[in-house]
Amino acid sequence: MKAIFKKEFKNYFLSPVGYIFVGVFMALASMFFASGILSTQQADISLMFSDINVIYLFLASLLTMRLLAEEKNKKTDQLLLSSPVSITEIVLGKYFAAMAVFGVTILLSFIFPAIMFAFGEPSLSEVIGSYIGFVLLWGAFISIGVFISSLTESQMIAGVFTFASLLLIYFISWFEASVQNELAKKVIDCFSLLSRYSEFQSGILNIENIIYYLSFIFVFLFLTVRVIDKRRYS
Amino acid sequence: MTDAINAVEIKNLTKLYGANKALNDISFSVKKGEIMGFLGPNGAGKSTTMNIVTGCISANSGSVSVCGCDVLENPKIVKGKIGYLPENPPLYFDMTVGEYLDFVYELKKVKNNKKQHIAEVMELVKISDMKNRMIKNLSKGYKQRVGLAQALIGNPEVLILDEPTVGLDPKQIIEIRNVIKEIGKQRTIILSTHILQEVEAVCDSVTIIAHGKIVAQNTIEGLEEEAGGKDKYILRVIGNKEKARVLLRNMEGIKDVRVMESREENVASFSVEQLSGYDIRETLTKAFSDADMAIAELRSASLSLEEIFIKLTNTAAVEEETEEVPANDETMVETAAEEAWAEEEEVEENESNI
Numbered sequence: 001m002k003a004i005f006k007k008e009f010k011n012y013f014l015s016p017v018g019y020i021f022v023g024v025f026m027a028l029a030s031m032f033f034a035s036g037i038l039s040t041q042q043a044d045i046s047l048m049f050s051d052i053n054v055i056y057l058f059l060a061s062l063l064t065m066r067l068l069a070e071e072k073n074k075k076t077d078q079l080l081l082s083s084p085v086s087i088t089e090i091v092l093g094k095y096f097a098a099m100a101v102f103g104v105t106i107l108l109s110f111i112f113p114a115i116m117f118a119f120g121e122p123s124l125s126e127v128i129g130s131y132i133g134f135v136l137l138w139g140a141f142i143s144i145g146v147f148i149s150s151l152t153e154s155q156m157i158a159g160v161f162t163f164a165s166l167l168l169i170y171f172i173s174w175f176e177a178s179v180q181n182e183l184a185k186k187v188i189d190c191f192s193l194l195s196r197y198s199e200f201q202s203g204i205l206n207i208e209n210i211i212y213y214l215s216f217i218f219v220f221l222f223l224t225v226r227v228i229d230k231r232r233y234s
Numbered sequence: 235m236t237d238a239i240n241a242v243e244i245k246n247l248t249k250l251y252g253a254n255k256a257l258n259d260i261s262f263s264v265k266k267g268e269i270m271g272f273l274g275p276n277g278a279g280k281s282t283t284m285n286i287v288t289g290c291i292s293a294n295s296g297s298v299s300v301c302g303c304d305v306l307e308n309p310k311i312v313k314g315k316i317g318y319l320p321e322n323p324p325l326y327f328d329m330t331v332g333e334y335l336d337f338v339y340e341l342k343k344v345k346n347n348k349k350q351h352i353a354e355v356m357e358l359v360k361i362s363d364m365k366n367r368m369i370k371n372l373s374k375g376y377k378q379r380v381g382l383a384q385a386l387i388g389n390p391e392v393l394i395l396d397e398p399t400v401g402l403d404p405k406q407i408i409e410i411r412n413v414i415k416e417i418g419k420q421r422t423i424i425l426s427t428h429i430l431q432e433v434e435a436v437c438d439s440v441t442i443i444a445h446g447k448i449v450a451q452n453t454i455e456g457l458e459e460e461a462g463g464k465d466k467y468i469l470r471v472i473g474n475k476e477k478a479r480v481l482l483r484n485m486e487g488i489k490d491v492r493v494m495e496s497r498e499e500n501v502a503s504f505s506v507e508q509l510s511g512y513d514i515r516e517t518l519t520k521a522f523s524d525a526d527m528a529i530a531e532l533r534s535a536s537l538s539l540e541e542i543f544i545k546l547t548n549t550a551a552v553e554e555e556t557e558e559v560p561a562n563d564e565t566m567v568e569t570a571a572e573e574a575w576a577e578e579e580e581v582e583e584n585e586s587n588i
Contacts, residue, residue, distance in 0.1 A: 003340035007326075014328055079324035079384065082288040083341045084314040232292045234251075 001085065004093030005100070008067070012101045021063055025105045028055055033112045043120030045113055045127045046201035057166040060138065063101060064145025065159030067094045068224070073153040081232070091146065091224045098142045106135065125203035133200025136213035140193050141166055143220035150227045169193050239302045241266045241392050241422035242287060247296030249282055249446075256282045257293070258446040264392075264439075269418040271437035272426040275547050279446045280426040281321055284396050287424075288318040300392055314342065317390035321397050323381025327370035331361060331380055334369060335387060344388040355386045359413055375406040382413065393423045399432060411436050430539045440539075444547035457542055465489070466535035467506045469518070473527040475502035481525055487512035501530055 012018030032048045068091075071077040080090050116122045144165055149158040173195050176188045189195075193216070196209045240263040249257040257279045264270045274280045285291045287298050289309050298305040300312045326334055335352045344351065356362045359379045364372060369380060378398065385393055398414065399407045414423065414436055425437060433440055433454070440457055442450040450457060471478045475493065479502070482491045487509050494503040508514045515532065522529050537545070 003337060003343075006340070007337050011326075011328070074324070074327075075320065075322045076324040076326060078285070078288075078290050078318070078320040079338070080341070081290040082313055082316065082318040082320075083338075084310040084343060085341065086310070232290065233294075 001089040001093040001096075004080070004085070004090055005097050008094050008097030009100050012063075012097070017062060017066070018101055021059055021101060022105050022108065024055070025059055026108055029109050029112065033115075037112075037116065043116045043122035045116065045122055045130050048112060048130075054167065054170065057141070057170060058163055060141040060145055060166060061159045061162035063098050064142055064149050065155045065162060066149070067098065067146055068149040068228070069152050069155045069158040073155070077228075087225050087228050091150075091221055091228070095142065095146050095221055098146065099139065102135075102138050102142065106131070123203060126201065129200045129203040129205060132205065132210075133197050136200075136210065137193060137197050140213055140216045140220075143217040143224075144169075147220045147224045147227070150224045239266070240264060241268070241301055242424065243299045244283070244287070245297045247283070247286060247293050247298065249279075249286065249291075249293050255446050257286075259296070260443065260446070260448045261296075262441050262448050262451050264422055264424055266422055267420070268438045269414070269423045269425060269436055271433035271440045272424055272443065273428065273430070273433060273440055273543060274426075274443035275428065278443045278547070280443060281396055283443070284318070284320075284394050284424070284426060288316055288394055289313050290318075290320075314388070315391045317385035317388065317393045319381050319385040319393075319395045319398055321400070323377055323384070325369045325377060325380060325384075328368065330366050330368055331356070331372075331383075332365040334380065335383060338384045338387045342388045351389075352387070355383045358386065358416070359383045360409070375402050375410075378402060378406075378410065379413075382410070386417065391421060393417065393421055394426075395423065396426045397428070398425065399427070399429065407432075430543060434539055442543065442546050449546040449549065450542075454539065457539070458537060465508045465510055467508070467515075468494075468531065468533050468535045469504045469506050469529065470496070470531040471502050471504070471522060471527050472500060472530050473502065477525070478502050478504070478522070478527060481521055481527075482506060482518075485514065485517060485521055487514045487517065505535065 012021070029048065036042075036048055037044065068077075071080065081087075113122065113127045116127075145158075145162045148162045148165060149155070152158050152161070169191055172188055173192050176185060176192065179185050179188060193213075196212055199206055199209055242264040244263065245261050247257050247260050248255065260279070260283065272280055272283070282291070286293045287300070287305070289305055289312065300315050303312050303315070305312045326337075329337065332352070335355065336348075339348055339352060353362070356365065359382050361376060361379050361383060364376055364380075369377065372380065378401075382395070382398060385395065395414065399410050402410065411432065414425065417423065418436070425432070427433060437454070439453045440450065441448060450460070452460060469482075479491065479493065482488060482504060488506060489509045490507040492505040494505055496503040506514070506518075518532070519529060
């Protein structure tokens with residue numbers, strides 16, 4: 001797992017993908033910081049994170065589309081599958097590499113709360129809650145991306161399909177309101193990643209929400225492992 | 235573990251791709267320290283078999299064990315014992331050769347001196363001076379070598395090489411073959427190929443697969459013997475046909491003489507079979523020179539590996555009785571191969587790449 005993690009993480013910064021991701025992410029965050037916080041003079045970090053812009057979804061697909069699709073396309077998966085590592089280790093190595101690139105961005109973004117603490121009095125619990133929620137939300141986004149990347153050989157298709165799926169999740173709470181069927185409501189609720197996110201922003205660390213995100217991630221990574229394993233049998 | 239255990243033991247392996255049986259109940263084994271040529275026409279199931287042995291894909295039924303370990307029960311242990319060079323070398327083009335081998339070293343969890351080990355492997359396949367080059371900028375031959383180096387990382391007991399010389403120029407082919415021979419002194423190697431000279435040049439034994447079935451497993455000499463023709467010669471003599479025939483009839487050690495059509499006037503052609511245990515070549519040349527007749531040609535009529543290959547793979551095709559057999563007129567080829575020793579015209583040896 002360590003070898004795969006290292007290779008993938010390095011790969012992000014050997015190609016432009018890592019720089020584009022960190023750069024665009026930080027540019028967007030700065031923009032929201034400037035427009036939402038600096039200009040309104042409010043020390044409320046949730047203003048920055050609440051603008052989970054659609055462009056963030058695009059960035060998430062950019063981060064994950066290559067991960068497994070490329071291996072299959074270039075047939076390098078034969079090296080991984082014939083090595084003494086399990087498929088779970090392969091998938092986790094790749095997932096954590098993508099998370100680590102996201103982690104780099106998160107570390108850089110600490111500059112925003114730092115500015116706020118220097119010039120105002122933001123609520124510490126809100127800042128911490130927002131960050132934890134944001135990381136969990138992204139963890140879920142990336143797990144979806146990794147899963148979709150395992151389904152196809154083309155990173156293009158993986159990227160577009162991931163973006164479409166995340167977009168659907170982004171808008172899914174709108175459907176929830178118009179659906180009458182109880183069961184359908186429940187199913188939609190399962191995928192409603194963003195609705196649970198707002199609680200974190202108010203500084204509430206609800207264990208139920210944390211478990212929800214972690215199990216969401218677990219399910220998608222588990223499905224990824226199954227997809228790769230199943231391909232060996234077909 | 236005793237030496238008696240086969241390095242690779244494959245039992246009753248079956249693999250289905252949909253309704254298509256890619257492998258149909260195949261079994262074979264590879265002895266320790268042997269270089270085994272794994273032969274078969276395109277689409278016969280060579281790569282499928284190799285992918286199953288290395289754990290890249292799973293079989294529908296059957297078992298594979300490597301050095302006494304079952305692939306399904308202990309996949310990690312088995313994978314640690316195998317070095318695999320797939321048909322397309324699994325290279326990451328945006329890495330340098332050094333970075334790539336570093337990654338493979340860590341991926342395979344090798345536990346010996348890293349720098350020294352990688353340097354040794356690079357030395358063996360002669361890519362040391364390419365260490366800092368990007369893989370995408372390397373020529374096909376060098377890419378193939380990097381692929382081979384990757385398989386050698388960790389000194390695996392068993393090496394599985396899928397068409398390692400495909401697409402290389404003749405000089406590179408010879409170099410890679412020499413590397414394989416060198417490595418094969420200490421390890422067990424399964425070498426898949428459809429180039430028959432390669433098998434003759436490198437391998438100790440041959441397994442031939444066709445249409446998902448094993449049609450032969452033997453040493454090269456054993457195969458030639460099995461296919462017959464070891465004791466048969468084609469003889470062409472300048473002079474009177476009847477006189478030559480009488481001479482042959484009276485010679486000791488001869489089992490059978492058949493007269494064959496001759497294209498040239500004044501040249502008589504015979505197919506001569508000796509009794510096993512005899513070598514008639516010396517007596518034969520002497521007898522004819524005593525009789526003042528010149529021998530225009532005397533050659534062994536044993537089937538070449540190519541002819542054996544065609545014969546065996548076509549027999550399998552006929553047995554299969556499918557409509558999807560290759561488009562070429564196989565009955566003709568088969569007859570040609572079967573009667574190769576009896577015909578005056580030999581099957582030309584230009585069919586090296588079947």
